[in-house]
Amino acid sequence: MANLGLVLGVDIGGTNTAMGLVDREGCCLASASMPTQGDQPAAVFFQRLHVRAQALLDSLGTGVELLAIGIGAPNANYLKCTIENPPNLSWEFVDIQAELAPYFDIPVAATNDANAAALGELHFGAARGLRDFIVITLGTGLGSGIVVNGELLYGSTGLAGELGHVIAEEDGRLCGCGRRGCLETYASATGLLRTVSDLLDCRDSASELHAVPRTELTARRVFEAAQRGDELALEAFEFTGTMLGRKLADAVAFSSPEAIILFGGLAGAGPVLFDPTRKALEDNLFRVFKGTVKLLPSGIQGGHAAILGASALGWDKLGKLSQHVEHR
Amino acid sequence: MANLGLVLGVDIGGTNTAMGLVDREGCCLASASMPTQGDQPAAVFFQRLHVRAQALLDSLGTGVELLAIGIGAPNANYLKCTIENPPNLSWEFVDIQAELAPYFDIPVAATNDANAAALGELHFGAARGLRDFIVITLGTGLGSGIVVNGELLYGSTGLAGELGHVIAEEDGRLCGCGRRGCLETYASATGLLRTVSDLLDCRDSASELHAVPRTELTARRVFEAAQRGDELALEAFEFTGTMLGRKLADAVAFSSPEAIILFGGLAGAGPVLFDPTRKALEDNLFRVFKGTVKLLPSGIQGGHAAILGASALGWDKLGKLSQHVEHR
Numbered sequence: 001m002a003n004l005g006l007v008l009g010v011d012i013g014g015t016n017t018a019m020g021l022v023d024r025e026g027c028c029l030a031s032a033s034m035p036t037q038g039d040q041p042a043a044v045f046f047q048r049l050h051v052r053a054q055a056l057l058d059s060l061g062t063g064v065e066l067l068a069i070g071i072g073a074p075n076a077n078y079l080k081c082t083i084e085n086p087p088n089l090s091w092e093f094v095d096i097q098a099e100l101a102p103y104f105d106i107p108v109a110a111t112n113d114a115n116a117a118a119l120g121e122l123h124f125g126a127a128r129g130l131r132d133f134i135v136i137t138l139g140t141g142l143g144s145g146i147v148v149n150g151e152l153l154y155g156s157t158g159l160a161g162e163l164g165h166v167i168a169e170e171d172g173r174l175c176g177c178g179r180r181g182c183l184e185t186y187a188s189a190t191g192l193l194r195t196v197s198d199l200l201d202c203r204d205s206a207s208e209l210h211a212v213p214r215t216e217l218t219a220r221r222v223f224e225a226a227q228r229g230d231e232l233a234l235e236a237f238e239f240t241g242t243m244l245g246r247k248l249a250d251a252v253a254f255s256s257p258e259a260i261i262l263f264g265g266l267a268g269a270g271p272v273l274f275d276p277t278r279k280a281l282e283d284n285l286f287r288v289f290k291g292t293v294k295l296l297p298s299g300i301q302g303g304h305a306a307i308l309g310a311s312a313l314g315w316d317k318l319g320k321l322s323q324h325v326e327h328r
Numbered sequence: 329m330a331n332l333g334l335v336l337g338v339d340i341g342g343t344n345t346a347m348g349l350v351d352r353e354g355c356c357l358a359s360a361s362m363p364t365q366g367d368q369p370a371a372v373f374f375q376r377l378h379v380r381a382q383a384l385l386d387s388l389g390t391g392v393e394l395l396a397i398g399i400g401a402p403n404a405n406y407l408k409c410t411i412e413n414p415p416n417l418s419w420e421f422v423d424i425q426a427e428l429a430p431y432f433d434i435p436v437a438a439t440n441d442a443n444a445a446a447l448g449e450l451h452f453g454a455a456r457g458l459r460d461f462i463v464i465t466l467g468t469g470l471g472s473g474i475v476v477n478g479e480l481l482y483g484s485t486g487l488a489g490e491l492g493h494v495i496a497e498e499d500g501r502l503c504g505c506g507r508r509g510c511l512e513t514y515a516s517a518t519g520l521l522r523t524v525s526d527l528l529d530c531r532d533s534a535s536e537l538h539a540v541p542r543t544e545l546t547a548r549r550v551f552e553a554a555q556r557g558d559e560l561a562l563e564a565f566e567f568t569g570t571m572l573g574r575k576l577a578d579a580v581a582f583s584s585p586e587a588i589i590l591f592g593g594l595a596g597a598g599p600v601l602f603d604p605t606r607k608a609l610e611d612n613l614f615r616v617f618k619g620t621v622k623l624l625p626s627g628i629q630g631g632h633a634a635i636l637g638a639s640a641l642g643w644d645k646l647g648k649l650s651q652h653v654e655h656r
Contacts, residue, residue: 130484131484132483132484132488146582146583148476148477148481148483148488149476149477149479149481149482151477153476153477153582153583154477154584155460155476155583155584155585156458156459156460156584156585156586156620157584157616157617157620158584159584159616159617160460160476160582160583160584161581161582161584162581162582162614162616162617163581163582165581165614166578166581166582167574167577167578167612169498170497177614177615178615179612179614182614246495249495250494250495250578251582253489253490253491253493253494254474254481254488254489254490254491254494254579254582254583255474255481255483255488255582255583256482256483256484256485256486256487256488256489257483257484258484284495284507286490286493286505286507286510287505287506288485288487288490289485289487289490292484292485
């Protein structure tokens with residue numbers, strides 16, 4: 001009997017790195033995580049990654065075969081298979097293929113976490129069967145993965161899909177990128193907290209959030225307050241969703257997706273975020289696009305979304321997913 | 329000897345329709361134009377089109393073969409091969425294939441004029457060899473054709489690429505689409521005239537344009553004044569280019585094109601438009617895209633740009649352009 005083919009999906013984060021062995025139906029058969037230790041050289045990281053991955057493979061016994069590795073990482077470039085100046089990691093420039101060459105002789109692909117999330121939704125989640133959609137990852141920042149004609153949009157640089165850095169407000173909030181008014185300064189966990197902070201400064205309301213020291217404010221606390229009906233918290237979500245929905249309307253004018261999928265921590269807020277986003281999106285759509293776009297939550301259940309996304313990149317590279325074969 | 333294969337490229341405009349027989353190298357061997365007469369039923373138009381096309385074919389004698397028809401038309405939908413509610417034409421809904429079936433038994437494709445222009449640049453113009461670029465058509469309005477991974481972006485509706493209707497200014501100028509602040513209310517011939525009008529209202533300058541009755545102001549007159557150093561005219565172009573460049577920076581964050589090509593009447597203004605557009609684009613780019621995008625004029629010379637673009641759609645449909653064959 002032929003060996004069961006698996007892809008190693010790796011999600012490199014600023015603090016932790018998660019990895020898992022995933023079959024072509026999107027089942028994660030074994031997973032592990034380790035501290036990224038981004039203050040150490042990249043070579044040390046990839047050596048540790050190899051040890052953990054080998055242990056995972058060994059845990060599955062014989063009868064399995066590792067076919068490819070897919071990596072989601074901050075500032076990863078698909079076209080060059082590199083990581084360049086990743087935030088929160090000391091690695092300046094990482095040639096991923098060169099780092100993995102001593103350990104693995106199989107195809108390797110890397111892209112940023114938002115693109116990996118989009119491939120995860122395409123192959124295993126809410127975007128199965130769709131050819132044109134956008135995934136928006138709402139975490140500390142705002143990332144995006146754009147699929148057109150059934151393929152991820154990488155653009156000429158390999159870095160397409162930076163919707164966190166379209167301008168949502170001229171001369172608006174200062175962004176970490178050095179410019180003002182970027183969408184992620186409004187629509188992200190950090191953006192939500194800035195909005196709450198602004199509202200606390202200018203509202204004399206009875207919000208429970210007045211009692212929380214500013215340094216202890218988190219998106220989760222704001223969400224929990226909103227769930228309890230706190231008006232200031234609800235207003236902050238409403239503003240966040242409105243800013244997001246408006247810019248998503250511009251994105252629809254660009255690529256006319258069938259669906260936009262909100263992914264990541266802040267997306268878990270549900271209706272308090274989705275409702276105002278959907279309203280602002282629909283209100284601001286150019287008429288030919290009205291009623292053509294669905295706003296959806298991620299279709300990937302459980303804690304393995306990032307691993308599945310990274311593994312989907314490996315499967316994509318192999319061209320072995322049945323959907324991919326049909327498309328060719 | 330095999331017959332020379334040709335594609336009929338048809339550019340349907342609100343007033344006139346141009347057509348030409350184009351070989352696969354982009355040479356237009358014969359061309360003609362006729363009034364569109366959009367107040368007549370579409371069936372009458374296509375019957376007249378057939379007569380003129382047949383006369384063009386006859387003029388080339390034997391040894392040629394019509395292989396396909398490519399049509400650029402306002403509100404044409406590539407996926408459905410329809411024209412729906414075109415501005416300035418009385419046709420509500422046109423099924424192009426059904427209209428042409430009595431006359432031609434060859435492949436037919438249709439798309440809007442901006443998409444046709446993009447295919448023209450891809451196959452015969454400034455975008456030869458590029459896989460990721462955007463064409464912006466600057467005429468009465470602003471249209472766009474977006475190419476990603478070497479293919480036109482149609483999106484789920486067939487109507488992707490409406491960059492004239494991204495919001496350039498919140499609560500800005502009223503647009504013909506019913507919304508406010510759309511990019512084409514600033515960056516188009518009409519937008520330029522609105523800017524001139526605004527400036528004339530609030531500037532006490534010595535501009536020669538003060539002497540022109542408002543109803544006789546045209547983009548050409550403003551351009552000619554700018555060429556003579558008229559400060560108000562130059563300021564109007566500067567503002568137009570700045571608004572355009574800013575939004576093009578957002579478009580780059582979306583698809584990371586290698587080039588953006590300005591096409592159409594207003595693009596002929598040259599440096600007075602290109603310089604401020606290029607500056608605003610570069611100033612507003614997210615850092616990873618700085619220095620990665622060229623702003624170019626159309627690479628299609630002469631008066632046949634629209635016909636060549638429409639014919640490129642036909643060649644694209646046939647999959648017979650050598651570039652297309654290589655890509656597959």
